[in-house]
Amino acid sequence: MSLTLAEKILSSKTGSRVEAGDIIVTSVDLIMAHDGTAPIAINQLKELGLNVFDPSKIILVLDHATPSPKETVSNLHKMIREFAWKNNIKLYDVGCGVCHQILVENHVNPLTVVLGADSHTCTHGALGAFATGMGSTDIAVAMGYGQTWLKVPHTYKIKIDGKLPPHVYSKDLILTIIKKITASGATYMSMEFQGSTLKHLTMEDRFTIANMAIEAGGKTGLFPVDETTIKYLANTGRSTNIRLEPDPDAYYQKELELDATQLQPVVAAPDQVDNVHPVSELEGQEVNQVFIGTCTNGRLSDLQTAARILKGNKVNSRVRLIIQPSSAKIYLQALKTGLIETFIEAGATVNPPGCGPCIGRHLGILADGEICLSTQNRNFKGRMGNPNSKIYLSNPEIAALAAVKGYITNPTK
Amino acid sequence: MILKGRVWKFGDNVNTDEIIAGKRLLTLDFNEIAKYAFEAIDPEFTKKVKPGDIIIAGDNFGCGSSREQAPIVIKKLGVSAVIANYFARIFFRNAINIGLPLIEAPGAYQIINEGDIIEVNLTEGVIKNFTTNKEIRFKKIPKFLTEILAEGGVINYLRKNGEFKI
Ligand code: SF4
Numbered sequence: 001m002s003l004t005l006a007e008k009i010l011s012s013k014t015g016s017r018v019e020a021g022d023i024i025v026t027s028v029d030l031i032m033a034h035d036g037t038a039p040i041a042i043n044q045l046k047e048l049g050l051n052v053f054d055p056s057k058i059i060l061v062l063d064h065a066t067p068s069p070k071e072t073v074s075n076l077h078k079m080i081r082e083f084a085w086k087n088n089i090k091l092y093d094v095g096c097g098v099c100h101q102i103l104v105e106n107h108v109n110p111l112t113v114v115l116g117a118d119s120h121t122c123t124h125g126a127l128g129a130f131a132t133g134m135g136s137t138d139i140a141v142a143m144g145y146g147q148t149w150l151k152v153p154h155t156y157k158i159k160i161d162g163k164l165p166p167h168v169y170s171k172d173l174i175l176t177i178i179k180k181i182t183a184s185g186a187t188y189m190s191m192e193f194q195g196s197t198l199k200h201l202t203m204e205d206r207f208t209i210a211n212m213a214i215e216a217g218g219k220t221g222l223f224p225v226d227e228t229t230i231k232y233l234a235n236t237g238r239s240t241n242i243r244l245e246p247d248p249d250a251y252y253q254k255e256l257e258l259d260a261t262q263l264q265p266v267v268a269a270p271d272q273v274d275n276v277h278p279v280s281e282l283e284g285q286e287v288n289q290v291f292i293g294t295c296t297n298g299r300l301s302d303l304q305t306a307a308r309i310l311k312g313n314k315v316n317s318r319v320r321l322i323i324q325p326s327s328a329k330i331y332l333q334a335l336k337t338g339l340i341e342t343f344i345e346a347g348a349t350v351n352p353p354g355c356g357p358c359i360g361r362h363l364g365i366l367a368d369g370e371i372c373l374s375t376q377n378r379n380f381k382g383r384m385g386n387p388n389s390k391i392y393l394s395n396p397e398i399a400a401l402a403a404v405k406g407y408i409t410n411p412t413k
Numbered sequence: 414m415i416l417k418g419r420v421w422k423f424g425d426n427v428n429t430d431e432i433i434a435g436k437r438l439l440t441l442d443f444n445e446i447a448k449y450a451f452e453a454i455d456p457e458f459t460k461k462v463k464p465g466d467i468i469i470a471g472d473n474f475g476c477g478s479s480r481e482q483a484p485i486v487i488k489k490l491g492v493s494a495v496i497a498n499y500f501a502r503i504f505f506r507n508a509i510n511i512g513l514p515l516i517e518a519p520g521a522y523q524i525i526n527e528g529d530i531i532e533v534n535l536t537e538g539v540i541k542n543f544t545t546n547k548e549i550r551f552k553k554i555p556k557f558l559t560e561i562l563a564e565g566g567v568i569n570y571l572r573k574n575g576e577f578k579i
Pocket of ligand 1: 120
């Protein structure tokens with residue numbers, strides 16, 4: 001039988017042919033936890049009575065509430081730091097950026113298994129790694145044993161052909177896919193992206209898409225390893241000659257075909273990610289805050305898109321615009337290329353790299369009755385810290401435009 | 414394993430932010446955090462729920478983040494099991510890992526109302542509704558996961574077995 005990308009990676013890892021539905025034990029190449037999930041993992045590892053099996057395979061990141069807003073958080077940060085120092089584990093401290101961006105920039109390789117104590121670990125699948133989110137206890141077990149158990153997932157094939165029209169971004173593509181298959185359409189499944197559109201998608205585009213696989217319930221979001229991947233890896237010091245493609249007649253439990261040329265810019269309305277509408281339907285919706293950042297859309301190309309709109313314009317006096325680069329590296333590039341200057345001149349606030357308002361811990365919590373348009377991946381009730389506020393999701397162009405106008409605006413007009 | 418309790422009913426797509434908001438996760442004091450469980454859906458829930466109660470929900474319960482505090486607060490409230498048509502996968506693993514029984518029983522939602530007294534037999538795969546005298550069967554979870562649950566979670570399971578026995 002021919003294999004999907006997920007089956008190929010897991011077969012190569014376990015050294016024997018595995019198929020969807022098999023329950024396997026596999027070794028793990030990279031394990032990540034952040035300040036929201038590492039403390040429980042550290043305690044559970046202690047409960048297990050084990051030390052870390054291999055510190056070089058573990059990465060800890062402080063990103064969810066950074067710099068610390070509160071003494072209880074400071075104490076958790078201290079606990080993580082001391083654990084990392086004691087065990088010789090690589091720690092990315094406050095200001096380095098969002099865990100997923102740090103990992104794809106520096107650590108993830110194709111044909112590996114990556115476990116992260118964070119649901120958006122599926123982002124790394126854009127590099128051809130079987131990357132999936134788990135909870136703290138699973139991560140503790142992986143830290144102690146170097147192994148995990150998992151069910152080889154069935155695969156949802158998403159075939160996209162043609163080039164995206166102007167004003168339509170990878171965010172619109174993935175939001176449209178989630179609308180079509182619903183917020184639980186790929187539950188327990190690997191989402192595998194294929195088709196002629198892929199060659200037009202940069203690595204940054206692919207990260208945005210893979211990032212949101214979990215918003216359809218997906219276990220991971222996988223891309224083939226092609227020239228784009230190889231170039232990205234080489235440019236970030238990870239030369240490889242691995243190529244990865246699914247077998248032509250692999251079995252797919254579900255399939256979706258999309259014509260990219262027919263897509264339009266979209267916005268997800270509250271409170272579900274699959275509540276997606278063409279931007280034209282939501283035009284005029286006033287916003288109080290606009291947030292551009294996160295592991296979904298806080299990369300350099302996203303900031304460039306926002307800067308194109310903001311250059312020479314001012315943020316509407318009734319709107320707060322918060323921009324948060326996803327990593328220190330991106331922040332520095334944005335600084336050197338003048339994007340940060342553009343943002344400040346337009347009246348935006350630039351947060352230090354990290355998660356910030358995305359998860360509602362600090363640096364941009366909404367008031368009762370307020371509306372935020374965000375480039376993040378989730379608009380659940382209360383996600384940004386206040387259940388009496390509402391969150392819309394969009395690409396960075398629509399977000400920047402709304403910050404200037406004060407309401408959701410159709411960029412194609 | 415047989416569990417008997419009174420039912421609380423939730424809808425579809427109950428997400429982890431609704432089970433416990435991100436802003437509540439700033440401490441490891443789980444008893445403190447548990448006071449805020451489900452606050453976005455029903456701020457009074459934690460006052461009403463009693464140890465042994467059972468939650469029943471529709472599709473995709475636990476979708477969203479990987480936060481283990483979601484099943485932890487449910488367990489802390491004394492909820493003995495959660496029944497749903499199906500669960501989001503990270504939540505499913507997290508719950509089993511900490512020893513909170515989950516039952517995927519499509520159709521149970523239709524025959525069980527809030528306040529009903531039900532009995533869940535995990536070993537036989539049967540739910541009995543004592544209030545309406547209806548019964549429904551469900552597909553038992555794999556033996557390997559039942560063993561983890563029987564040990565009260567994966568930590569105890571591994572301390573006993575030393576490895577995953579699949
Ligand atoms: S940016 Fe938001 S979605 Fe991404 S890891 Fe941080 S909190 Fe999670």
